[in-house]
Amino acid sequence: MSKRKKIIIYSVIGLIFLSVIIFILFSHFIIKKELTFNGFHFKEVTELNYNAYDLSAFVEEVTCEEKCLFNKEELDYSISNIETLGTKEITVKITYQGKVYEKTYEVEVIDKLSPVITLSNEEIEILKNSDFDSKAYITEVTDNYNDLTINDVEIESKVNTKEIGDYTVTYTLIDSNNNIGTASLIVHVVEKIEKMKMMMIPNKKQIIPIIKTITKHQIIIRIILIAQILILNPSLIVYPYLHLQLDIPI
16 A cells, blocks of 8 residues: 555544544534533522512522623523512523423512612812811612612711811611611811812712822922922022922922
8 A cells, every 4th residue: 555545544534533523522512511401400599688689599500790691691581570578479480492491489578788878989188168068979879678869868977177187977878677878988177288189079069179288398308309400400590480380299
């Protein structure tokens, strides 16, 4: 047998062997997967927080974010609507590949989730003797059971804008099931400023100054640096107003 014939025979055998391997892998990961799928694995569920669950709470293989997916496919499903707390029957129904998978649960629907208070800032600086409205820093309140508003928030504030110091404002929100949500705002009242940045309060068309203090140590360093610049560049002395415009980082 010539060398050329041997190469052809070995090539054919190699192609046949490769085809067999590809078929086996395809059968294992694709065909077998479809043939052996016999339904979803429903979890054991006895308790749920009101309005705080999705399909993933009932089915192991499912992930839910904006949509509920199984094997990267969006699922067609329904969950019984629950409007009150207590012992309820909840039916979960999934339609997948033309088949319907369904399970009915008897669960205790509860509300143990705290309301959420969202603030525009966690920490701020304000100028001494400026106006301060603690309520203006609340951007949103949410609760899974009650329809709460910003007006339901209790605010404890001892901020005194006439006195320099650090203060804490405490925001508290309680729902009808006595779940308590809190948030805190740290307020620094300062007097001496280096630069003033302006911040718009989300719920108010009001400008609040944000202050940076400057210490004596920083002032001394700035004077030394300006003196060094003037020594190296005597021409600046002719224009004394120029050094007032220098913004030298420390």
